[in-house]
Amino acid sequence: MDLVEKALAGDRRALARLLSLIEDDGPQAREALAALHPHTGRAHVVGVTGAPGTGKSTLVNELAKTLRAQGSTVGIVAVDPTSPFTGGAILGDRVRMRDLAGDPGIFIRSMATRGSLGGLARATSDAVKVLDGVGFETVLVETVGVGQAEVDVARTAHTVVVVEAPGLGDDVQALKAGLLEIADILVVNKADRSGAEQTARALEVTLDLGRNNAGDAEAWRPPVIKTVALNGTGVKAVVEAIGAHRAYLRQSGLWDRRERERIRADLMQALEETLVGQLLERVGEEELDRWVERIAARETDVYTAVESLVGLKEHSRASGR
């Protein structure tokens, strides 16, 4: 608990320790999050997502610089994948964020997915809460390089920036469901390369199609912004769009609605983890292994096992049905 007080007072070492506590999970982490909760809810959480190599880290670096120049403090959570085989990870996002070193108004934390598949780590949303709680005004969340459907970031962030690059696919790619649907702002990065114009146009056309179907003239129309993050071109326009989206969320009431959706999702996740944890504690590894063996031997199946494990059919089974 001491750690929370220190972090709230601006102790960066305590903040870093707190983030580790939350990544490693456990009762202390829950206590810390409970203590921080009253301080949260103020930061504008901006997710940055897109395929590998589109320039997310470089864009985050530039966004953070611009936001700092405008006076906002910036917390960054950058997620990279954990190896499914060894549990190890290379967290390399800091390579592109070297401009941000030495600024006390910035705090960067790299995070490995540790088995989560939706583009974020299980602990990412809690890490965002910590940075929000200790007072960072903007929190940038950079996802792993994603494919088409890793959309967890939409639940964690108020504003989602989807980063595209020229040459990644034709206009049918732009029509598909998934990643593009969660975009509040679309960035075509590496716009100095050939094909940037076509990519931007394909995205614009797709967005207009969607707008016709929604039939809501008041709805937010994601802007398509061309950038060259490497030299900062267009980054100011992205920061302006982020600000405009925040104003839109506030004034449309969506800010509160998204907040409630997020709280509900967090609540569901916590419930699942707690209930499954309790169950596993009661049942034990050995019992679980026995069920695995029985299912493998085709004596029973997964669903029957679950019913029995959670106690739904204990009596009917015992009575020989």
Added chain:
Amino acid sequence: MSKQYRVLIAKPGLDGHDRGAKVVARALRDAGMEVIYTGLRQTPEMIVEAALQEDVDAIGLSILSGAHMTLVPRVLEGLREAGLEDVKVFVGGIIPDEDAETLRKMGVVEIFGPGTSTVTIVEAFRRHLAGG
């Protein structure tokens, strides 16, 4: 579950040879550690700041420029000032024996010269991390 170790691999100074750092980063990754890789031309201040923010258990410094006797002490001093003296510091590169001796006395836990196998390096990281 065993503790998930976090290690910072950094290249202080101005030489551009990052192959060694990458090989070690990859070996530690394959050994199940989370490796924060910061890339080339890091100042000692940047390394200390990254170690603090990332809450790492160990730092591996790769230095081939010959500037180890100025760079390593500045990293160690920065870590002490930041209250990070419990972070284990490893150095890899071309370090003459007498310098290695001095660096060890200053607090570097292990020094790896050219030709050291990744197995040896991973084993050394594991041993020192497990030792508290």
